Amino acid sequence: MLDTTAIRKNLKILMDGDPWIVVDFQFVKPGKGQAFTRTRLRNMITGNAMDKTYKSGEKIGDEAIVDEVEMQFLYCQGSTYTFMDNNTYEQYELTEDQVGDAKNFLVDNMTVEALFFNSRPIGLETPNFVELEITETDPAVKGDTVTGATKPATLSTGHVLNIPLFVNEGEWIVVDTRTGAYVERVKK
Amino acid sequence: MRSGFSSKNVFPPDFSQVLKSRHKILSKIRNFFNARDYLEVETPVMVKCPGIDPYIEPISSGEAYYLSTSPELHMKRLLSVGIDNIYQIARAFRSEESGDLHNHEFTILEWYRTGSDYKDIMLETEALIAFVFDADGLDKKKINTPFKRITVDELYEKAAGWQPSTKWDEDRYFRDWAEKVDPYLKTANAVFVMDFPAPLSALSKIKDNGRVCERFELYMQGVEIANAYSELTGVAGHENYFKKALKRREELGKEKYDIDGGFMDAVNRGIPESGGIALGIDRLVMLLLNKNKIEDVIAFPEIRL
Numbered sequence: 001m002l003d004t005t006a007i008r009k010n011l012k013i014l015m016d017g018d019p020w021i022v023v024d025f026q027f028v029k030p031g032k033g034q035a036f037t038r039t040r041l042r043n044m045i046t047g048n049a050m051d052k053t054y055k056s057g058e059k060i061g062d063e064a065i066v067d068e069v070e071m072q073f074l075y076c077q078g079s080t081y082t083f084m085d086n087n088t089y090e091q092y093e094l095t096e097d098q099v100g101d102a103k104n105f106l107v108d109n110m111t112v113e114a115l116f117f118n119s120r121p122i123g124l125e126t127p128n129f130v131e132l133e134i135t136e137t138d139p140a141v142k143g144d145t146v147t148g149a150t151k152p153a154t155l156s157t158g159h160v161l162n163i164p165l166f167v168n169e170g171e172w173i174v175v176d177t178r179t180g181a182y183v184e185r186v187k188k
Numbered sequence: 189m190r191s192g193f194s195s196k197n198v199f200p201p202d203f204s205q206v207l208k209s210r211h212k213i214l215s216k217i218r219n220f221f222n223a224r225d226y227l228e229v230e231t232p233v234m235v236k237c238p239g240i241d242p243y244i245e246p247i248s249s250g251e252a253y254y255l256s257t258s259p260e261l262h263m264k265r266l267l268s269v270g271i272d273n274i275y276q277i278a279r280a281f282r283s284e285e286s287g288d289l290h291n292h293e294f295t296i297l298e299w300y301r302t303g304s305d306y307k308d309i310m311l312e313t314e315a316l317i318a319f320v321f322d323a324d325g326l327d328k329k330k331i332n333t334p335f336k337r338i339t340v341d342e343l344y345e346k347a348a349g350w351q352p353s354t355k356w357d358e359d360r361y362f363r364d365w366a367e368k369v370d371p372y373l374k375t376a377n378a379v380f381v382m383d384f385p386a387p388l389s390a391l392s393k394i395k396d397n398g399r400v401c402e403r404f405e406l407y408m409q410g411v412e413i414a415n416a417y418s419e420l421t422g423v424a425g426h427e428n429y430f431k432k433a434l435k436r437r438e439e440l441g442k443e444k445y446d447i448d449g450g451f452m453d454a455v456n457r458g459i460p461e462s463g464g465i466a467l468g469i470d471r472l473v474m475l476l477l478n479k480n481k482i483e484d485v486i487a488f489p490e491i492r493l
Binding site for chain 1: 198201202204205243244284285286288289290362363365367370388405412415
C-alpha cells in the first residue's frame with residue numbers, strides 16, 4: 001500500500017479496480033500547519049478526471065500494474081494513433097485522449113512504450129527526455145549564449161516551445177517531456 | 189530518444205539571469221534594513237533544540253545537533269539582552285517538506301522591531317515589498333499598497349462557510365485550508381491574512397478574550413510569503429504554549445524535543461515588546477521573476493543535488 005510520499009506525476013494508483021494516473025499534484029503546507037497533497041487524477045481507461053486531497057502520510061492505494069510494451073508508432077489518422085508491437089507485429093490503436101501529451105513528442109516510426117492494463121492498450125509512456133528536430137524558428141543570433149533570451153520554435157511533431165537564440169532550424173534538441181521545455185542542443 | 193541522460197546539472201536556459209536578479213533582490217533587502225538602522229545578525233545553523241512546533245519536523249545533524257528550522261528563538265535571545273531592531277537572511281531546514289513551493293533547505297528573511305506590534309510589521313512589510321518590486325532590472329514590477337487585509341474568520345466564511353475562531357476544529361481547519369482556502373487565496377495579488385484562531389498562536393500574543401491572536405501571514409498570488417507576530421513576552425504564556433505543543437506532538441506520535449534552556453532563560457530575563465516576522469526569500473524571488481517552482485530560483489535544489 002502506497003502513502004502520500006509516493007505521489008509524483010505519472011504515478012499509477014489502483015482504485016476500485018481501475019488504474020488512475022497522477023496528472024498533477026500540489027504539496028500544500030502552511031508554514032505552521034498540517035500538510036496535505038492535492039492531486040488531480042485521471043482514470044487511465046475512461047479518461048475521467050477527479051480531484052482528491054490526501055493528508056500527509058495517508059494511504060492512497062496500491063500501485064496499479066500497468067505493463068509497458070515496446071512499439072513502433074506507425075501513423076496518425078484523424079484522432080486515431082496506430083502502433084505496432086515490435087515483437088509480434090500486431091497493430092494496436094489508441095485515441096488522441098489516450099495518447100495525451102505524448103502526441104507533442106511523437107514522430108513516425110519512433111519507438112515508444114505502450115501501456116497495457118489487463119492486456120488492453122490504454123496509453124503511452126513517454127521518456128523524460130527526447131531528442132527532436134526543430135523545423136521552424138527565426139535565424140540564430142551568433143554568440144548569444146548567456147543572456148537567457150529565448151525565441152519560439154516549432155518541432156517536427158508540431159510542438160511549440162521556447163529555445164535560446166543561438167539554436168537553428170534543422171538542429172536537434174533535447175526536450176523535457178514532463179514540462180515540454182528545451183533542455184539543450186544536440187550535435188548530430 | 190535516448191537513455192542515460194542525467195538532469196542533475198541542467199539549469200533552466202535563463203538561469204544566469206535568475207541568479208543576477210536574486211542577487212539584486214538580496215541587495216535591495218539589505219539596503220532597506222540598513223537604511224532603517226537595523227543590525228544584521230547571524231545565528232547558528234546547527235542547533236541543539238530544534239523547536240517543538242507540532243507541524244515542523246527538523247533534520248538531525250549528527251548525534252547532538254539538528255539543522256535550524258527557523259532563526260526565531262536565537263534572535264529573540266538577542267532581543268532579551270537588549271540587541272534590538274535586528275534582521276537576518278538565514279538558511280532554514282525542514283524535513284518532510286518538498287514540492288513546488290517547498291525545498292528542504294530554504295532562505296528566510298527574519299526581522300524584529302522592538303516597541304512595535306504585528307500591525308507595525310505589516311506596514312514595514314508593505315514598504316519592503318514595494319521597495320523590492322521597484323528594483324531596476326526587474327522590469328519595475330508594480331505592486332499597489334496598502335495590501336488587502338482580511339481576518340482568518342472572514343476568509344473562512346468566504347471560502348469555506350464557517351468561522352474557525354468560534355468553533356475550533358483543527359483537522360477541519362487544515363483540510364479546508366488545503367481544499368478551499370489555499371485555492372481561494374490565489375485570486376488575490378497581495379493580502380494580509382490576520383488574527384488567527386488562538387490555538388494557532390504559536391509564539392504570538394493572544395487577544396479578544398483568548399479567541400484570536402496577533403498574527404498575520406502575507407499571501408501573494410496564493411503563495412505564503414511571510415508569517416508575523418506581536419511577539420509573546422511573558423513566562424506563563426510561553427510555558428503554556430510549550431506544554432500544549434508538546435502534548436500535540438505526543439498525540440500525533442511525533443518525537444518530543446527538549447525545550448531550549450537558553451531561550452527560556454531569555455524569556456525569564458524578559459523579551460521586550462516587539463513585532464517580528466519571517467519571510468520566504470525564495471518565494472519572493474519566484475513571484476518577482478514569475479516562476480512557478482521554488483527549484484527555478486535556487487541554484488541547487490533537491491532535484492539538482
